Amino acid sequence: xxxxxxxxxxxxxxxxxxxxxxxxxxxxxxxxxxxxxxxxxxxxxxxxxxxxxxxxxxxxxxxxxxxxxxxxxxxxxxxxxxxxxxxxxxxxxxxxxxxxxxxxxxxxxxxxxxxxxxxxxxxxxxxxxxxxxxxxxxxxxxxxxxxxxxxxxxxxxxxxxxxxxxxxxxxxxxxxxxxxxxxxxxxxxxxxxxxxxxxxxxxxxxxxxxxxxxxxxxxxxxxxxxxxxxxxxxxxxxxxxxxxxxxxxxxxxxxxxxxxxxxxxxxxxxxxxxxxxxxxxxxxxxxxxxxxxxxxxxxxxxxxxxxxxxxxxxxxxxxxxxxxxxxxxxxxxxxxxxxxxxxxxxxxxxxxxxxxxxxxxxxxxxxxxxxxxxxxxxxxxxxxxxxxxxxxxxxxxxxxxxxxxxxxxxxxxxxxxxxxxxxxxxxxxxxxxxxxxxxxxxxxxxxxxxxxxxxxxxxxxxxxxxxxxxxxxxxxxxxxxxxxxxxxxxxxxxxxxxxxxxxxxxxxxxxxx
Amino acid sequence: xxxxxxxxxxxxxxxxxxxxxxxxxxxxxxxxxxxxxxxxxxxxxxxxxxxxxxxxxxxxxxxxx
Numbered sequence: 328x329x330x331x332x333x334x335x336x337x338x339x340x341x342x343x344x345x346x347x348x349x350x351x352x353x354x355x356x357x358x359x360x361x362x363x364x365x366x367x368x369x370x371x372x373x374x375x376x377x378x379x380x381x382x383x384x385x386x387x388x389x390x391x392x393x394x395x396x397x398x399x400x401x402x403x404x405x406x407x408x409x410x411x412x413x414x415x416x417x418x419x420x421x422x423x424x425x426x427x428x429x430x431x432x433x434x435x436x437x438x439x440x441x442x443x444x445x446x447x448x449x450x451x452x453x454x455x456x457x458x459x460x461x462x463x464x465x466x467x468x469x470x471x472x473x474x475x476x477x478x479x480x481x482x483x484x485x486x487x488x489x490x491x492x493x494x495x496x497x498x499x500x501x502x503x504x505x506x507x508x509x510x511x512x513x514x515x516x517x518x519x520x521x522x523x524x525x526x527x528x529x530x531x532x533x534x535x536x537x538x539x540x541x542x543x544x545x546x547x548x549x550x551x552x553x554x555x556x557x558x559x560x561x562x563x564x565x566x567x568x569x570x571x572x573x574x575x576x577x578x579x580x581x582x583x584x585x586x587x588x589x590x591x592x593x594x595x596x597x598x599x600x601x602x603x604x605x606x607x608x609x610x611x612x613x614x615x616x617x618x619x620x621x622x623x624x625x626x627x628x629x630x631x632x633x634x635x636x637x638x639x640x641x642x643x644x645x646x647x648x649x650x651x652x653x654x655x656x657x658x659x660x661x662x663x664x665x666x667x668x669x670x671x672x673x674x675x676x677x678x679x680x681x682x683x684x685x686x687x688x689x690x691x692x693x694x695x696x697x698x699x700x701x702x703x704x705x706x707x708x709x710x711x712x713x714x715x716x717x718x719x720x721x722x723x724x725x726x727x728x729x730x731x732x733x734x735x736x737x738x739x740x741x742x743x744x745x746x747x748x749x750x751x752x753x754x755x756x757x758x759x760x761x762x763x764x765x766x767x768x769x770x771x772x773x774x775x776x777x778x779x780x781x782x783x784x785x786x787x788x789x790x791x792x793x794x795x796x797x798x799x800x801x802x803x804x805x806x807x808x809x810x811x812x813x814x815x816x817x818x819x820x821x822x823x824x825x826x827x828x829x830x831x832x833x834x835x836x837x838x839x840x
Numbered sequence: 841x842x843x844x845x846x847x848x849x850x851x852x853x854x855x856x857x858x859x860x861x862x863x864x865x866x867x868x869x870x871x872x873x874x875x876x877x878x879x880x881x882x883x884x885x886x887x888x889x890x891x892x893x894x895x896x897x898x899x900x901x902x903x904x905x
Contacts, residue, residue, distance in 0.1 A: 340904040342901050343901075344898070346898075353901075394903070395903050397902070397903060398902060398903040401902055430904065430905065431902060431904050431905065432901075432902045433901070433902075433904045481901075482896075482899050482901040484900060486900070486901045486904075487903065487904065488903070488904025488905065489904055489905045557903055557904070557905055558903075582905065701881075702881075702888070706885060706888045709885055710889075718893070721893060721894065721896055721897055722893035724896035724897075725892060725893055725894065725895035725896040726888055726891055727896070728895060728899055729888070729895065739887065742883070742887055743884060746880075746883065
C-alpha cells in the first residue's frame with residue numbers, strides 16, 4: 328500500500344486524582360476539567376445519535392454492554408444525580424480536530440485521524456499538553472487540592488482504563504478472519520509496546536510470584552472477541568462503528584494496548600500494527616494458531632525471564648520474539664522501499680527485536696517497560712526495598728504511577744525527557760502547533776478548521792458529520808467520503824477559500840450535504 | 841476556546857527526513873534513533889524520594905473502557 332491509504336488514531340483515557348482533599352467527586356472533577364478548555368459556557372454539540380456501540384462486526388447487535396459490579400453501582404448513583412448524559416460527558420471537538428470529553432469519569436483525548444505516524448505522535452503529545460493545561464486551570468479554580476492526571480491504564484486495584492487504537496480497514500475480509508489473523512500479533516506486541524506494571528491484578532496465584540510485568544493491561548483481558556470494553560474485555564474488540572462508508576470500511580478498534588509515554592514506542596506500536604494490517608489485507612500474513620491466546624497474553628506479560636514462550640495449538644512452542652521476527656521478515660519482503668515511514672518502522676522494529684533478544688535492559692530510554700523497570704530497580708536498591716513486602720511494593724507502585732504523571736515538573740518519564748535522557752522523535756514546537764492545528768490532508772483538518780472558522784454556526788458534530796446553520800436552516804455536511812485523501816483535500820481547499828457558510832455549502836458536492 | 845496566547849501558531853515543523861550521525865542506522869530517510877546513553881539516575885532518584893509512598897494506595901479510579 329502507498330502512503331495515505333489508511334487513517335488511524337489514538338484515544339487515551341487518563342486517570343485523575345485530586346490530592347489534599349478528603350472526598351473527590353470524580354464525576355464532577357472530570358467534567359469540570361474538560362470544560363476548563365473553554366473560555367465560554369459549555370454547549371453540548373456532540374451528535375450521539377450517530378453512535379451505536381452495541382453493533383457487532385460479526386453481524387448482530389447486543390442488548391446491552393457489560394459493566395463490572397463496581398461500575399454498575401457507580402452508574403446507578405450517576406443516574407440519581409439527574410445530570411443529562413450530554414452534560415456529564417462535556418463532549419468537545421476542538422480546533423485541532425480532536426475530541427476531548429469525560430469518558431466514564433476519565434478525561435479522554437481522542438486524536439484526530441492521521442495518515443502519518445509522526446502526525447499522530449504530535450497529536451498524541453498535544454493531548455497531554457492540552458489536558459495538563461486543563462488540570463492546571465481546574466486546580467486554580469477549585470477550592471483547594473491539586474488535580475493530577477496520569478497517562479496510564481490502572482489503579483493497581485482492578486480498575487483499568489484504556490488507550491485505544493483505531494485503524495480504518497477494508498470491509499470485504501470476513502471479521503472472523505481478521506480476528507484469527509491478528510491474535511498472534513496482539514498477544515506478542517507487548518514485548519516492546521508494554522508500559523510495565525508493578526504487581527498483578529485479577530489473579531491471586533500470580534500475585535504471589537510476579538512482582539513486575541511488562542504490560543499494564545494484560546491482566547484485564549478475558550475473552551478473544553466481543554463488543555464489550557469494560558468487562559470481559561476482548562483481545563479483539565468487535566464494535567462496528569466505521570464513521571465512514573459502512574459498505575466499504577470497518578474501523579478496527581483495538582483496546583488491548585498500553586498508554587505509552589515513549590514517543591518511539593507509540594510510533595512503533597502503531598506503525599507495526601499498520602504494517603500487519605496491510606499484510607492482512609494482502610493475504611500475506613504469517614499464520615499461527617495459539618493454544619490459548621488469552622492465557623498467552625498474560626503469560627508473556629508475567630514472564631520475568633524475558634524468553635516469552637508461547638504455546639501453539641498443535642502442542643509445540645514458539646516465543647513471542649520469534650513470532651514478532653516472522654512478522655518483521657514478512658513485512659520486509661512485502662513493503663521495504665515503499666515509503667520512508669514504512670522503512671523507518673521496519674528498521675526500528677528490527678533494531679528493537681535485536682535488542683530484546685540480546686539484552687532488553689539495553690532499551691532503557693527507549694522502551695517504557697524497560698525504562699520503568701530500570702528506575703524501579705535503582706530506587707529499590709537505593710532505599711533497600713523488598714519487592715516481596717507489601718508496603719515496599721506499594722511505594723514502588725507509587726513510583727510506577729508517577730512515571731505516567733503528565734506534569735512535566737513531577738512525572739518521572741517527563742523528567743528524564745527534560746534531561747535529554749530518553750529518545751525523542753518530534754520537536755516541542757510541532758507539539759505546540761498540533762494543539763491548534765489538525766493534521767494536514769485529513770477530514771480532521773476540515774473538522775477543526777470548520778470549528779475555528781465557523782464555530783458559531785456549528786450545531787451537532789461527530790467524527791463523520793457537521794451540522795451547520797445557514798440562512799436560518801440546518802445543513803448536514805457528510806464527511807464519510809473524506810477518509811479518501813483526494814476527497815479530503817478537495818473539501819479542505821474549498822473550506823480555506825470560502826468566506827461564508829453559505830458559500831461553503833454551495834461549493835461542496837450536493838451528494839455530500 | 842483554548843487560550844491562543846499560551847502558544848503561537850507557527851509554520852509546520854519540518855519532518856526529520858535527513859539521517860542523523862547515529863552511525864548504526866543504515867536507512868537514509870526517516871528519523872534516526874539518536875544514541876541515548878543509559879540515563880544518569882542521580883537526579884531522578886532524588887525526585888523519586890519525594891513521591892508519597894502511599895500515592896498509589898490513594899489512587900482509586902473507576903473502571904474505564
